[in-house]
Amino acid sequence: MERYKLATARRTQKKLQSIKLHQLVEYFIKKEHMIRSHYHRHLDFNGETLAWMMAIDACFLFEFLRNYSNAEGKVFRKVTTMSHMVDAARMKLAYNCILRDIMMLENQIPLYLVRKILRFQCPSYQIADEELSNMLIGFVKEVSPFEVMKNFSSIDVKNYAHLLQLLYFMIVPKAMESIGTINKTEVHVDIPELKETKPMCNPNYVKQLFSSVWRQAPGLKVMEVLAKRPIKFLEKIPWKIISRLPGVSILVEKIFSFQGEKKSEDEDSTDEPPLVEKIMIPSVTELSKAGVKFSPTEGDLTTIWFNSRTATFYLPTVSLDVNTEVLLRNLIAYETTVELGPMVFTRYTELMNGIIDTEEDVKLLRQSGIILNRMKNDEEVAQLWNGMSRSVRLTKVGFIDKVLEDVNKFHSSRWSVKARKIMKTYVFEAWQILTFLAAILLLLLTCVQAYCSVYGCGSRWDHAINAGLE
Structure with missing residues (x-):
């Protein structure tokens, strides 16, 4: 991968007529503190090494994003220098490896560096932002598991630090941050004194x-x-x-063995970690037997709701392929470690984990149009959702919790x-x-x-x- 990045940086240097790569590195050295501010942990590199790494990675990311530009650019037309790795059908193995690599949380590159590379070739930042916006719209449309870009004609690139944050807020709009609440109050539990209990059998x-x-x-x-x-x-x-x-x-x-049992209980009593909150909801098969119908929606996670009158469970359409698991896990990692608001996306994955137990559940959702399966079979999809670990950071997401309450209430009333x-x-x-x-x-x-x-x-x-x- 590093050889590909270096070769791509050399090709990009030939296209940058007004600036050379070492000049770009010198500019990044001056912006060292701004670059470091985009990361939540200390980068153990000196300023020059960090600048060279950012220059090479930013050139590689810029070259990769140009494959997603749907419109004829004012500066660049669709590039073919990466056609040996990224084909039009996105079927080559190299494409999947590159996509997974650039979407890892620890591999995020600040978008303003890519914006700066474009600026060196554009008359103004406005034109550079339009070019980058076209690239990012095409990227999110193709990569996102959800259909979230139908209402977006442009993206304000200055509002997003990196690609993973951009994809996250396309799926979880910023307006949803106030929907959920996080309970941070301390809970004091009065523990009564242990009383000697009589044995169960005299x-x-x-x-x-x-x-x-x-x-x-x-x-x-x-x-x-x-x-x-x-x-x-x-x-x-x-x-x-x-x-x-x-x-x-x-x-x-x-x-x-009453005395020996009592002794062993004292020895085995250890401090256990707190239990993880688990969503309690019947599976898709059980809900279908109870008369619940499933209907797909086009949009982000705000479209999740349950109509108790018609017994219809509305869920956003999600497309699953070989890259989806990496995207989902890194979106969860980003939400857990970076975002301070409610964990809406994590709650959604817990919901899908709760209603999907077997491949029969996946089959029902696929037949209803909620799941678009581009993986080998339904069993792989079931394993994907069941493999998603639950979060240990407890949070409440109002509209999803309301859906869970309504679904369980309807199911229990049958x-x-x-x-x-x-x-x-x-x-x-x-x-x-x-x-x-x-x-x-x-x-x-x-x-x-x-x-x-x-x-x-x-x-x-x-x-x-x-x-x-x-």
Whole structure:
């Protein structure tokens, strides 16, 4: 990549008739403090090295942006010096590598440097700004995952520091900064003193259980019989099955290992990081089953809304290709580290992460026109959205949170959803309890069978019944 940049800088120098590259470097040396002010961390380079780096990178960026100029420029016509790397169809591998490189947050070049290169060839800054505006409009139209440039005839290049900031504010207009709010108030939580709690299982309960059993069967003489042949009886009991029962294992733990469990809990108690806020919203498939329809919109993120009357969820059309993941991640990184307002774009990615779980969800959004998939398959798109990590900086975005509230309210009000919740809450949980009781009953019958096979309890039962009748 560095060889390409150096070669491009040499070609650009030949086109700059009124100034040489070393003169451009000298100008950048004078503007060292202005260049450094565009970066949020210290650049560990001296002034001359920084100026040469900026000159080469700015010439390369300028040459690359000229491929996006749709109008016939007043100074330059569409350039062909990078045609070996950037074809008209944008299908060459070099184009994708260059685009990903220049859109990385750490690789941003101040746009005013490109503006200065144009100024050296233009009679005035006005003409230079028009040329650069045409380039940037073409660039954003092609690169942006959203259709955001239909209402823009020009761009005021002086308002944007670099390409990533320009793309961000085309997707998230500055007017939306006041929509969300960030909660910066301190929260004081009163933690009550820990009180000694009683164990969930009292060992005395087991003793009481056995005592009641012995009282109910005095005629069986169980203790006397067990004392005669205890080994055979113990061999017949299915201890392996008993040990695998969850209820029995918990009971044994509580009886014999209560002190050890308490000690291990104290050792394992560590300071865990705060839980990350997660958007709770049903998936596209679940919403579709509940009667929600999805409709695409043309525009930025302000077009997200939910019509509860028609049960229509409106989302902006997003085009996904091999470069989209890099763009999305760097836009999130820029919003998180640079912008002080609400994280609107991050909230949007969390929304898409919440409603997309599987490739079936992607298929439904693709069929509705919300997702334009230029990747290999729907599974890759699902992995892309599910791979977006949630932000640890909690923020509220009013209009998106309102959409989430309306969607969840509509979904919860559907009778089909209520019926599924009732079945899950009462029927399925009851079946688990019944299954556990059936397992206990089967285990007791097995124990009785083992007892009878060893001691022959038929005559004893007859004796007990006859004694009861008398």
